[in-house]
Amino acid sequence: MPGAGPSINLATVREQWTLIEAVEACVRHGILAVDPWRDQVAKVGLDHAVRAIKDNGLHVSGYCRGGLFTADTAAGRQAAIDDNKRAIDEAAALGADCLVLVVGGLPKGSRDLGAARQMVADGLAAILPHARSCGVPLAIEPLHPMYAGERACVNTLGQALDLCDALGEGTGVAIDAYHVWWDPDLARQIARAGTDNRILAYHICDWLVPTRDLLLDRGMMGDGVIDLPRIRGWVEQAGYQGWTEVEIFSATDWWKRPGDEVIRTCIERFATAS
Amino acid sequence: MPGAGPSINLATVREQWTLIEAVEACVRHGILAVDPWRDQVAKVGLDHAVRAIKDNGLHVSGYCRGGLFTADTAAGRQAAIDDNKRAIDEAAALGADCLVLVVGGLPKGSRDLGAARQMVADGLAAILPHARSCGVPLAIEPLHPMYAGERACVNTLGQALDLCDALGEGTGVAIDAYHVWWDPDLARQIARAGTDNRILAYHICDWLVPTRDLLLDRGMMGDGVIDLPRIRGWVEQAGYQGWTEVEIFSATDWWKRPGDEVIRTCIERFATAS
Numbered sequence: 001m002p003g004a005g006p007s008i009n010l011a012t013v014r015e016q017w018t019l020i021e022a023v024e025a026c027v028r029h030g031i032l033a034v035d036p037w038r039d040q041v042a043k044v045g046l047d048h049a050v051r052a053i054k055d056n057g058l059h060v061s062g063y064c065r066g067g068l069f070t071a072d073t074a075a076g077r078q079a080a081i082d083d084n085k086r087a088i089d090e091a092a093a094l095g096a097d098c099l100v101l102v103v104g105g106l107p108k109g110s111r112d113l114g115a116a117r118q119m120v121a122d123g124l125a126a127i128l129p130h131a132r133s134c135g136v137p138l139a140i141e142p143l144h145p146m147y148a149g150e151r152a153c154v155n156t157l158g159q160a161l162d163l164c165d166a167l168g169e170g171t172g173v174a175i176d177a178y179h180v181w182w183d184p185d186l187a188r189q190i191a192r193a194g195t196d197n198r199i200l201a202y203h204i205c206d207w208l209v210p211t212r213d214l215l216l217d218r219g220m221m222g223d224g225v226i227d228l229p230r231i232r233g234w235v236e237q238a239g240y241q242g243w244t245e246v247e248i249f250s251a252t253d254w255w256k257r258p259g260d261e262v263i264r265t266c267i268e269r270f271a272t273a274s
Numbered sequence: 275m276p277g278a279g280p281s282i283n284l285a286t287v288r289e290q291w292t293l294i295e296a297v298e299a300c301v302r303h304g305i306l307a308v309d310p311w312r313d314q315v316a317k318v319g320l321d322h323a324v325r326a327i328k329d330n331g332l333h334v335s336g337y338c339r340g341g342l343f344t345a346d347t348a349a350g351r352q353a354a355i356d357d358n359k360r361a362i363d364e365a366a367a368l369g370a371d372c373l374v375l376v377v378g379g380l381p382k383g384s385r386d387l388g389a390a391r392q393m394v395a396d397g398l399a400a401i402l403p404h405a406r407s408c409g410v411p412l413a414i415e416p417l418h419p420m421y422a423g424e425r426a427c428v429n430t431l432g433q434a435l436d437l438c439d440a441l442g443e444g445t446g447v448a449i450d451a452y453h454v455w456w457d458p459d460l461a462r463q464i465a466r467a468g469t470d471n472r473i474l475a476y477h478i479c480d481w482l483v484p485t486r487d488l489l490l491d492r493g494m495m496g497d498g499v500i501d502l503p504r505i506r507g508w509v510e511q512a513g514y515q516g517w518t519e520v521e522i523f524s525a526t527d528w529w530k531r532p533g534d535e536v537i538r539t540c541i542e543r544f545a546t547a548s
Binding site: 117 | 385418419422424455458488
């Protein structure tokens with residue numbers, strides 16, 4: 001894996017550009033890697049997306065996203081498994097370093113986090129053989145605890161690594177500073193992730209004070225309170241030499257600015273504030 | 275400590291009533307315990323508050339709140355320590371079971387969570403002798419990780435209990451289901467808290483999906499996704515026999531309803547959904 005440079009997670013400019021336009025902009029700005037989202041790929045078609053990325057010589061640092069294993073019916077859980085297998089195929093076609101997994105929150109009508117977590121373990125086990133045969137590592141992304149209800153019931157890096165321990169080869173973690181920066185056990189868990197080479201992706205943005213929306217108010221690096229250089233140090237010390245993906249969901253600010261300004265700022269802040 | 279009944283944290287009706295009015299309403303509804311906030315006490319005067327609570331035979335299940343130990347200057351940290359000592363005196367005058375501590379987030383301009391956490395440990399150590407001499411237990415309240423930047427850098431029950439281990443007698447924890455429900459280690463840490471009789475308070479409300487505001491959108495028990503009966507079971511199994519405090523900050527809903535409706539609903543939902 002080449003890297004240590006910035007990769008642009010294409011959600012960062014999802015409101016400004018199609019995948020093709022975003023890829024061209026990244027190339028224009030000297031960006032060497034991207035992480036596209038499934039809906040962005042679907043919109044232009046997988047073949048077109050693959051061609052645009054490969055023709056431009058871009059690396060694919062990850063593919064967002066699989067997961068969402070939790071559902072209130074067995075049929076719903078099976079549908080999620082089937083859909084994840086398609087996501088694995090797409091990730092393979094794109095040559096992605098990993099498939100990023102947002103595992104799913106509580107099923108509709110449920111308050112049983114333990115059961116949801118078991119559904120996640122079961123779903124992961126069900127798709128792992130296909131991921132292995134396709135050579136696509138599964139990157140479990142622990143999400144901030146404020147998403148436990150709706151999006152992901154894996155909420156700490158330690159919990160994600162426990163899943164990797166249980167599942168074995170072909171699994172790892174996506175560490176997003178936004179989700180884990182608060183964790184008093186973070187340094188230790190990053191080191192633990194490194195011992196098994198389980199860090200498959202490293203994502204950055206910043207935590208704004210105040211944060212006005214639980215989902216769409218992420219900040220540009222340097223504008224918030226996360227000590228990104230410190231976390232980057234831990235990640236590097238753990239042996240990670242891959243890309244650093246900038247992923248910013250910002251309905252109030254960055255999604256409203258011209259895409260070129262966003263990419264330019266990502267590059268600057270990657271250098272000065274991460 | 276008598277209990278196992280509901281206590282009303284008076285923040286739940288702070289927009290409707292003064293402390294005196296809230297106390298009278300609680301009595302009217304058969305509530306036997308309350309937890310007043312410092313600003314509510316200050317507004318009517320400590321003596322008046324003490325008299326209203328004692329004349330009505332109400333128990334004080336906790337006093338909200340001390341803490342906020344983190345500051346960017348030594349003078350600021352000393353001012354916090356002095357203010358906490360006054361809060362301890364007030365808690366003693368009120369006969370409160372404990373002083374609830376929201377420990378403080380990152381100081382202005384800082385991104386150093388480790389340093390903030392050390393300030394908290396230092397602040398706690400500085401006020402503990404006074405708390406012991408006044409017979410007021412200090413209840414460290416781990417806050418949800420979404421408050422790590424602004425309000426409290428103690429974000430898990432395990433982390434709070436580590437502080438208790440270091441500080442010793444006279445310290446314990448306030449467990450608020452809203453802050454800890456997502457924690458994959460919760461059952462184990464509640465059991466750990468029980469072994470040393472460190473559960474000083476148990477607070478409830480609910481996590482709404484979606485949550486529209488990070489601070490002021492707490493739900494009434496039963497309206498959200500927290501498995502309150504399960505957590506209550508763990509807390510009781512850990513030996514806690516005290517009050518269950520209902521604490522709801524709800525700018526969008528409950529603070530807008532008549533106070534009597536709020537109290538009546540708290541009592542109902544305590545019985546049916548907690």
